[in-house]
Amino acid sequence: MAAVSGHFPDGNDPPLRFQRAVDALRAATVRPEVELTPTRPPARLATYAYAVTGTVQQDGAELADGRLVLLHEPAGQGAWHGTFRLVTLVRADLEPEMAADPLLAEVGWSWLTGALQAHGAAYEAPSGTVSRCSSHYFGGLGARPVSTTVEIRASWTPREPEAGPDLLPHLAAWCDLLCASAGLPPATPGGGGGTGGEGPGGPGGGPVVPMPSRRGPRR
Numbered sequence: 001m002a003a004v005s006g007h008f009p010d011g012n013d014p015p016l017r018f019q020r021a022v023d024a025l026r027a028a029t030v031r032p033e034v035e036l037t038p039t040r041p042p043a044r045l046a047t048y049a050y051a052v053t054g055t056v057q058q059d060g061a062e063l064a065d066g067r068l069v070l071l072h073e074p075a076g077q078g079a080w081h082g083t084f085r086l087v088t089l090v091r092a093d094l095e096p097e098m099a100a101d102p103l104l105a106e107v108g109w110s111w112l113t114g115a116l117q118a119h120g121a122a123y124e125a126p127s128g129t130v131s132r133c134s135s136h137y138f139g140g141l142g143a144r145p146v147s148t149t150v151e152i153r154a155s156w157t158p159r160e161p162e163a164g165p166d167l168l169p170h171l172a173a174w175c176d177l178l179c180a181s182a183g184l185p186p187a188t189p190g191g192g193g194g195t196g197g198e199g200p201g202g203p204g205g206g207p208v209v210p211m212p213s214r215r216g217p218r219r
Contacts, residue, residue, distance in 0.1 A: 046071035063182035066090035121169035128154030
C-alpha cells in the first residue's frame, strides 16, 4: 500500500472530492514489480496536489523510476478541460537495439495511451514528450559503453463524474507505463503489440508495446 504526500493552502482543508481521490490512491494495491513511495509534490502547479514516486524492481535491480502527481483546482483550468490533472515523469535505461529504434518516441507514447485504454481509464486533453538522452564516456570513464535513457513526460485529465474521478484505473495504467519502460509485459488482458489508433480512453490509445527485456540493472 502506498502513502501519498500532499500540498494544500495553509488553513484550508482539501475539498471532499479531492480527499476521496487521494484516499483511493492511498488504499490502492498495485502490481508487485512496482514500489510506491510518498514524495512532496510541486507547490505551485495547482491549489491542491498529491504525489507518489514509483520504481520497478526485478531480481534486486531497479529498472525504471517515475513520479505521478495529482493536481486539483476546484474552479478548473481551461487547458485541463476539468478540475483534476495527472502529471508524470518516467525514466528508464534502454537496451542498444531499442535506443536505435527510429519509432522510439511513438512507441514510448503508446505505453501511456495503450495502458490507459487497457485499464478503461477515461481521459481528456493528453499532452507530453518522449525524449532519449545518450551518454558517451571519455578519459577515465572511456571503457564504459554508451548508455541511453528514455524520459516520458506527460499529463492528462481524468474524466469526472459527479462524485469525482475514479483514479484507480489511472494509477494501474501508470504502473503499466513504468513496467513497459522497464521491458516488462503489461499486467492487463489484451496488452499485446501494436501502436496508435483511437481508443475509448482518449486520442491515440492502443495496446501496450513493452520494450525488450533488460539484461542488467539501471546504472
